[in-house]
Amino acid sequence: MELLRNYYKKEKPKQWVFEGVNSSKYSAESILNVVKQAAKRAKIKKRVDPHILRHSFATHHLEQGTDLRYIQEGLGHGSSKTTEIYTHVSKTDFCKFKNPIDDLINTS
Structure with missing residues (x-):
């Protein structure tokens, strides 16, 4: 966050957080290349693209x-159905899942 804060103070973008030449937005291809390069430098082996960041x-x-x-609202989805795809079971949430039957078995 500190890097982003410093960038924002220095560059003072007008319309886009990361602006291209003449304050224009970056193309989808340029963003994809930046994300892939960052993943490569970070030695991330999984498929990485801008949508993964959004997800x-x-x-x-x-x-x-x-x-x-x-x-x-933050993602700009018109329908809650579209947003619900993000409610997939995450490992973090699944570890919190507690089966009431386990309590019966473990207390006997």
Whole structure:
């Protein structure tokens, strides 16, 4: 966050967080290349693209307890059905899952 904060103070972008030449937005291809290069430098072996970042953003918010309607609005989804794809079972949430039957078995 500190790097992003410093960048923002220095560059003072007008319309886009990361602006290209003459304050224009980056092309989808340019963004894809930047994300792939960053993943390569970080030695990430999995497939990485900008949509994965968006998906991670939504998933982390859900895991932190953010209301699905806020995530829907933040992602610009018109329908809650579109946002619900981010409610896949995460490892973090699944580990919290507790089966009441386990309590019966473990207390006997």
